[in-house]
Amino acid sequence: MVTVIHSITFDKRERLKNAVVITPRGIVHVEWTCAAGDWCWFTSGNGDAKKLAMPAIERIKRCLGTRPAASRGDVRCRHCGRTSEDGSGVCARCHQTYEVG
Numbered sequence: 001m002v003t004v005i006h007s008i009t010f011d012k013r014e015r016l017k018n019a020v021v022i023t024p025r026g027i028v029h030v031e032w033t034c035a036a037g038d039w040c041w042f043t044s045g046n047g048d049a050k051k052l053a054m055p056a057i058e059r060i061k062r063c064l065g066t067r068p069a070a071s072r073g074d075v076r077c078r079h080c081g082r083t084s085e086d087g088s089g090v091c092a093r094c095h096q097t098y099e100v101g
């Protein structure tokens with residue numbers, strides 16, 4: 001049995017959010033989170049499994065990156081469905097309407 005990346009989940013801005021890595025020593029859950037502007041990741045699982053999962057996690061990071069996408073044209077506003085210019089999931093218009101005040 002080898003270590004495999006079972007699943008990768010992205011948040012609404014298409015950044016890495018969660019991953020599940022299955023190793024011969026158990027399942028490791030990886031969670032990315034934004035701490036003080038930096039993307040950090042945490043693992044849960046037993047120590048041996050984490051050690052075996054590490055190359056897979058490095059591979060995920062290398063392939064997909066953990067930098068927030070500064071501007072993506074394909075992010076849609078969650079209120080109206082128009083393009084969210086800043087990639088936040090809300091367009092400028094709805095930001096004014098729903099998010100301010």
Ligand SMILES: [Zn+2]
Binds near residue numbers: 082092093094095
């Ligand atoms: Zn909108």
